[in-house]
Amino acid sequence: MVETDVKIVYKRPAGFTDRVTHYCPGCTHGVAHRLIAEVLEEMGELNNTIGVAPVGCAVFAYNYFNFDFVEAAHGRAPAMATGIKRTLPSKTLFTYQGDGDLASMGMGEIVAAAARGEQITVIFINNTNYGMTGGQMAPTTLPGQKTSSSPLGRDVETQGYPIRTAELLATLDGASFVARRSLHDARSIRMAKRALRTAFEVQKHGLGFSMVELLSICPTNWGLNTEDSRKWLAEHMLPYYPVGDFKVSTAVSEMKIGGN
């Protein structure tokens, strides 16, 4: 390698295919995808990883990652990942799920997988609505938030309260690392990447179940431009869904992370 005075500070990750994503402009699904690809590349796991795509906006996630992928039925990604992991234990498995997929349809599968301490990593995208079907109310929709199926705003009297998934899963002994991060600005994105690295390292070290919830924007269904969406996230979502580490098992806190 020839030393020059030009250095690439940042380039498209090797874990990506050259496909253009189908996500709307500004949608942070793309950021979450990129962070996963970067972390797996940095860990040298690209050739050892199998991803499980959800039903929802990320249903075609497998088109964008450059490694083996399967596509689950709605909500069942943790079960599907379990089936693969128990069959091929040396592989790195992750599910990529939205809030309808994970916190509504698949609440049974995710709780059971976490309780079993299943050696998988879950990336959970919380954008407070069902993106793919056009912005309906999700389990994560905030009180009073208007969606296409709560047109007057979510009425907690009749439509119940949002689910704080990270806090909920953190109560389970089988969950080793559960964190929430946000994708609304550069600093938060850098923090999210570190959490994802920890989550995948937990799996690589055989320390159990790990999940990172990522607060995301949905400009199209929120009816806001990118910038206003990011502000909305900061103003409305962060107070209800605080970022933080909700579960760090003793073994995880003592874990040494190699690489950068």
Add this chain to the structure above:
Amino acid sequence: MALELIKGNIAVAEAAIRAGLVSYFGYPITPQTELLEHLSARMPELGRGFVQAESELGAINMVYGAACTGLRTMTSSSSPGVSLMQEGISYLAGTELPAVIVDVVRGGPGLGNIAPSQSDYTQMVHGGGHGEYHVIVLAPASVQEAVDLTGLAFDIAEKYRMVVCLLLDGFLGQMMEPVVLPEFQPVRTIPPAWGVGSPDSKERVVLTSINIDPPSQEKFNVKMMTRWQEIEANEVRFKSYYLEDAEYVVIGYGTAGRIALSAVRAAREQGHKIGLLRPITLAPFPTKAVDELAARVKGFLVVEMSNGQMLDDVNAIVAKRAPVDFYGRMGGVVPYPDEIANAISELINGDHDPNADARGKWLAYMRKLVGMGE
């Protein structure tokens, strides 16, 4: 090769281990639970995968994941649990994946009861999940046959990359019979080139049931139908008893077929030219055999532990060339050989009208039998 006295559920579990089962995912439900219990001890002991899932939905989707590796995987359940699994069965079919599902059928609908039944014929043979797909359905009539068909189930699941269902009833699952278990097969632990995690695939493997473009979905379905045609040509299995000179034929599978055989033997002893056709593959159905018989015999009697789910298939093949009588018990009630013997007499001594409403006649009889008046 020693004969061992083993319960059906456990025999199937052990046969699966010997066929090279790599991972099992299930949920307890009577009358299937011993199968799961046996594997909960044996699979970890052999260093293989076992998970007692959170639900049948969880179990079938774990199978879905495991099947994506192309390695041998299985689940087992009973009727209400299999209803829950239909989602995953459709996805398995839509992704062309091999998997074995054992359904130890019990009485229904709803929660029903835990007694033996054959009322899952329709949900397994004619789908149950959404979309257009087929499942190969094998129906043993003894514990030994269940053991033998378990190995076959894995082989043909792999050969055609399809779901194979081993359809038992609670009777076969719970009954103890002397069996010879097969030899241990080598366990394949490296995925084939089409499976995820395979070291042999030339490019990355993506397995999905999505065909977002309708013409592409249609093309896929044509491919699946063509495969099914091949399976219909190659995989039909049935057992014939006294059919060479038979003037009357009883058709029954599994436990009902076995009980019918006793009645057929008794009728033979009385000099009646009667035989039994016992389908072993319910899907693909022994259509050609029934068709040939329809051209030469005087009448059929279909015997089932259901309301005539297979009867409809037989009627479609016979197409009124001969009368098709029906005798069934439902809701977990198992018929006695006497009852079938009576039905045989009625067939032989009846008016041989191919247009008669056999199910209506049977239902009128049943109303009386269960005390529902005229």
Add this chain to the structure above:
Amino acid sequence: MPPKGWVEINELYCKACETCVIDCPTQTLALDMSRLSPKGYHPAFMLHPENCTACGTCAVVCPDAAITVYRGVRPGSKTEGEGA
């Protein structure tokens, strides 16, 4: 003082979401309202290349991995370089 770096925006991927433009701490970037990309967007570009510090913020926030960030002197101006 020469710029400390530069960015290249792949117009195949850029969807003109404007996140990089807004988050750039040195106001280097803008959407090019005079053209459309092959996908029909007004792609982001370096309106003020002289401002770029190669901090990488634009690439960190870009949802489409469209941005490559280089540190150093841009080839063509003085030194040829390929850092891949």
